[in-house]
Amino acid sequence: MANQVNLNADMGECFGVFKIGNDDALLDIIASASIACGFHAGDSSTMHHLVTRAKEKGVSIGAHPGFNDLWGFGRRRIDMNTRDLEYMIAYQIGALQGMAAYAGTKVTHLKPHGALNNMAAEDLEFGLAIGRAIKTVDRNIIYVALAGSQMEAAALKLELPLAREGFCDRLYDDDGNLTSRKIPGAVLHDAEEIKNRVVRMVLDEEIVSRNGKRLRRKIDSLCVHGDEPTAVVAARGVRNGLEAAGVRVIPLTEMKLT
Amino acid sequence: MANQVNLNADMGECFGVFKIGNDDALLDIIASASIACGFHAGDSSTMHHLVTRAKEKGVSIGAHPGFNDLWGFGRRRIDMNTRDLEYMIAYQIGALQGMAAYAGTKVTHLKPHGALNNMAAEDLEFGLAIGRAIKTVDRNIIYVALAGSQMEAAALKLELPLAREGFCDRLYDDDGNLTSRKIPGAVLHDAEEIKNRVVRMVLDEEIVSRNGKRLRRKIDSLCVHGDEPTAVVAARGVRNGLEAAGVRVIPLTEMKLT
Amino acid sequence: MANQVNLNADMGECFGVFKIGNDDALLDIIASASIACGFHAGDSSTMHHLVTRAKEKGVSIGAHPGFNDLWGFGRRRIDMNTRDLEYMIAYQIGALQGMAAYAGTKVTHLKPHGALNNMAAEDLEFGLAIGRAIKTVDRNIIYVALAGSQMEAAALKLELPLAREGFCDRLYDDDGNLTSRKIPGAVLHDAEEIKNRVVRMVLDEEIVSRNGKRLRRKIDSLCVHGDEPTAVVAARGVRNGLEAAGVRVIPLTEMKLT
Amino acid sequence: MANQVNLNADMGECFGVFKIGNDDALLDIIASASIACGFHAGDSSTMHHLVTRAKEKGVSIGAHPGFNDLWGFGRRRIDMNTRDLEYMIAYQIGALQGMAAYAGTKVTHLKPHGALNNMAAEDLEFGLAIGRAIKTVDRNIIYVALAGSQMEAAALKLELPLAREGFCDRLYDDDGNLTSRKIPGAVLHDAEEIKNRVVRMVLDEEIVSRNGKRLRRKIDSLCVHGDEPTAVVAARGVRNGLEAAGVRVIPLTEMKLT
DSSP: OOOOOEEEEEEEOBBBTTTOOHHHTTTOOOEEEEESSSSSOOOHHHHHHHHHHHHHHHEHOOOOHEOTTTTTTTOOOOOOOOOHHHHHHHHHHHHHHHHHHTTTTTEEEEEHHHHHHHHHHOOHHHHHHHHHHHHHTTEEEEEEEETSHHHHHHHTTTHHHHEEEESSSSSSSSSBBBTTTSSSOOOOOOOHHHHHHHHHHHHHHHEEEETTTTEOOOOOOOOOSSSSSHHHHHHHHHHHHHHTTTTTEGGGGGGGOO | OOOHHHHHHHOOOOOHHHHHHHHHHHHHTEEEEEOOOSSSSSSHHHHHHHHHHHHTTTTTEEEEEOSSTTTTTOOSSSOHHHHHEEEEEEHHHHHHHHHHHGGTTTTTEEEEOOOHHHHHOOOOOHHHHHHHHHHHHHHTSSEEEEEOOOOHHHHHHHHTOOEEESSSBBBBBBSSSSSOTTTOOOOOOOHHHHHHHHHHHHHTEEEEEEOOOOOOEOEEEEOOOOSSSHHHHHHHHHHHHHHHHHHHHGGGGGOOOO | OOEEEEEEEOOOOOBBOOOOOOOHHHHTTTTEEEEESSSEEEOOOHHHHHHHHHHHHHHHEEEEOOOOTTTTTTSSSOOHHHHHHHHHHHHHHOOOOOOHGTTTOOOEEEEEOOHHHHHHOOHHHHHHHHHHHHHHTTTTTTEEEETTTTHHHHHHTTOOOEEEESSSSSSTTTTTBBTTTTTOOBOOHHHHHHHHHHHHHHHEEEETTSSSEEEOOOOOOEEEOOSSTHHHHHHHHHHHHHHHOOOOOOOGGSSSOO | OOOOOEEEEOOOOOOTTTTOSSSHHHHHTEEEEEEEEESSOOOOHHHHHHHHHHHHOOOEEEEOOOSOOOOTOOOOOOOHHHHHHHHHHHHHHHHOOOOOGGGOOOOOEEOOOOHHHHHHOOHHHHHHHHHHHHHOHHHHHHHHEETTTTHHHHHTTTTOOOEEEEEEBBBBBBTTOOOTTTOOOOOOOHHHHHHHHHHHHHHHHHOOOSSEEEOOOOEEEEEEESSSSSHHHHHHHHHHHHHHHHHHOOOGGSOOOO
């Protein structure tokens, strides 16, 4: 039974004057921040703000790369050549490393965004392309991958540090992939329901799909979201629920990963 | 009298299928490549190609950051906040560092592009913003600055390694700034004329403005261009002319800079 | 003494999932909507929403073109060739006309955005470039121009329908241009103060600069903003204040313009 | 047996300083130009140039809309909501109409670009979304659709003017769709081979797939390309071959369409 887990959130998903999310509030709740790198969202000023703030809060930072699709917010599947994809990921990691220099910190994990995350979870070639970028730029970067997915397989194959991820506020399909946002109810909003699911996910090492199928999954890191009004409340509930159940919430850099 | 000088060119100024320049041909002529970083031009696949090729050729690499203005190719002056500018430069350096990992090389210089170069040459605050980005991300990166400009002053003030740059195929105003491309004749095309100007520039440590004014300038690095049909011929002429005059052409990393 | 005036607001300044402003609330207050056209902000789905909604509310619609600078939200001055500018404006007008077809309505005015508005207010060439685009695409489109500016001069020179604009929540310099947003206090937030200024502006046909200078200005259209929390309250206050003072608020298309 | 046909080419696929294709040369060969509208490529200055030049040459003009994917040049399939797609097409048509005002001409056809064309050829919903945009903005615009595709079905269902298109330099799959560019040999380069295929396609009303399957297809419009060095030669060959076989090449606006 797990007595520690990581809590991560996607952050910095802004662009110039366009703001999304409650990053500053979430930084008090999570232990690791996945920072958008300027493709699906994000810009250098926001990245600067977040690496500095994360340092102050003891929150570890990671790259949150996405498709070069600002209008679609990286949520549209794009049929992309895996070579181009690999280099695009390396670029985004490097860009965040450049910004991390402002806080004297390192980029210690990577988690793909949106449709890229979904595609890499299903398609080993996508998962490997992302993994090769990590391996080239900094092989100590932890690959945060949907538990049980092809991304997990890619991380293992490339012998990269791996954190298996679970999602607090998303339904799962029977195959362990996230239910598409296009399906009504795919995103959960009720803070109590979210908390209960998460505590069970961590303690029982089990995920229940939307059809009731029970999937064995060891979770190293839990993803909370911050882009909806109720999200910060739900994230706070998750953290409190975990701690009440005796689970410590720690940065990815302190997790004992296998 | 100088017996060695660097020859640099701007490179990788492509975007997806949109190609510009004769990068592969220029890599046989120059000693240092300034690589576009994805803002005024450039993309990760092109950057990957160039860092790999430059490594093979013994050409040192640098960042060539520009305004976030792909349509204007970074040639339009943009009235930008210097904080945002600084972080935008740090981002671009980091991105190229990420790609340089593919060749196992380092980013060893930085040269601003187009209108950003012009503005930083005239405005100390712009020059300092760029310099602070260099200093934060990697203080060993050589700041390539128009000889005699505010950028040079910024590099000196921040105690950064400095290479004073001269332009092979551009006219100069009396104040030592480049004549605007909007002025007819501002860009030279005649290979013989270009060669003669450059050899004199290096040997005599003197630049002659378009009005005939003589400006004392010690030049560490000469910029050649590759984006016009005649450019590669002119660049080859410059190198041959320099070597015929007994001047060695070496990477910025081997220059003795003050 | 004016007994009718137009109230306009900039709208649709969104991009994909990135939302700004309170457009639906403002549509109940204003009489004419200036809709972002996809360059500094805006996208076709948002434009579709607004042309449809404006039709329902009896609000006339206009183009709100800006620089191609999404990151800077069109608020950064860009040194742009006036030919390119002209065509860029024509493109944006056409794009909105395409969307207006969904509501069976016409684009009946144009008002430039942000830095483009500021530059055109000061520089006749910019003002004329915008005017030529209007004249070519549809010479019945009303040119909404800062009262007393070079844009006004351009509209008169090109013999275009002209609406002289005043700003409800912005300070003015002594020359009648808007005080830069970089100056503290340039944007007013107090609803009562805004209302009083506006009523005076309309009734007395006079604007008071931030230094107290009194400028004669006949105002046909007043601009309110919607992108700050207090903005809708202020806009409602302006409308109520005008109506209480016996001034009718009507669409630009119903104004008697000179 | 057909004694007349249209010849069209995609044009204006530039972006700022980034140039592609031999538009001016092709304008002497083709009878209808499909002009990029600023999403996968294209910009207002290029559009202005082309509408003006096409008018001089008696070439009819159409919109050539694509995905909002400049980096991928609209060749990457993007999983896009059909409502957003529809409005995005309407926007692009409108933008070109705005530019066409400079030549006093009308946009008389529409042909989707790249991956959007491929997806609409296979997916009726995509084909209908494009068709609804046409119908809303100007129901007289001719929908240029791959012969035998779902786009053709969409045009028929919406009762839009329809031109069935054949491709001069592309292989076909057995189902009548274009062979993917990812397949070696999918794009033909030999001018003689291209000419012979095309003449047969028009005279016999038959296309032969890459596996030798014969497909009955009545072709109203033939697409030639201009973005490769050999393309203009091939296009000239096609026109000469058709005329030698007694087939007149005419604008889409003069074709008798069913």
